[in-house]
Amino acid sequence: MPDLALHHVSIITSDLELSLPFYRDVFGLTELSRPDFPVGGAWLSCGRNQVHLVVHPGGSFRRNAAIARNDWHFAFNTDDFEGVLERLSALGFSSDVPAGDPKHMLVFRTGLAGFPQLYLRDPDYNVVEINGAA
Incomplete structure (x- = not known):
């Protein structure tokens, strides 16, 4: 099988104006150019990999503020x-x-x-x- 490497992780956000500064300012990720997709979002550089923020108004399925480290x-x-x-x-x-x-x-x-x-x-x-x- 050919070698694989992780390219990006896609993260759902209900509010890009909250999530973008979190990933950019807390982790020091830099914003990348992103195609004009029909759904809002942002791409961020993380070394050789990327974090993609994708706007989904309903947010994720998580509703519990506690950190569950064995969850996704x-x-x-x-x-x-x-x-x-x-x-x-x-x-x-x-x-x-x-x-x-x-x-x-x-x-x-x-x-x-x-x-x-x-x-x-x-x-x-x-x-x-x-x-x-x-």
Whole structure:
């Protein structure tokens, strides 16, 4: 079978004006040119890969603000986990705020996966993992 590589992850958003700044400003992703599709959205660069935000007025099926790390999610990988954690903390994200707070995150410096992981959610309750996997 030919080698495959991940090209992009598509994320549903009910409000591009909330989601675009979240992915651009929190994660430092840069906006790419996007064809004029009949549905709104944005494409963002993430290294050699991309994150595609697709507007769907109904949002995703998620309605629970709690972070469920065993639910569907995608993961960013970093070689500076502590640096990412510091950046998120400076932006107000914390494991000390209530679970339903938009700035709530779960942090696992060690665990069964064998590498540090943190989880947070975007404005549409999509779970995003950031890990320090080698």
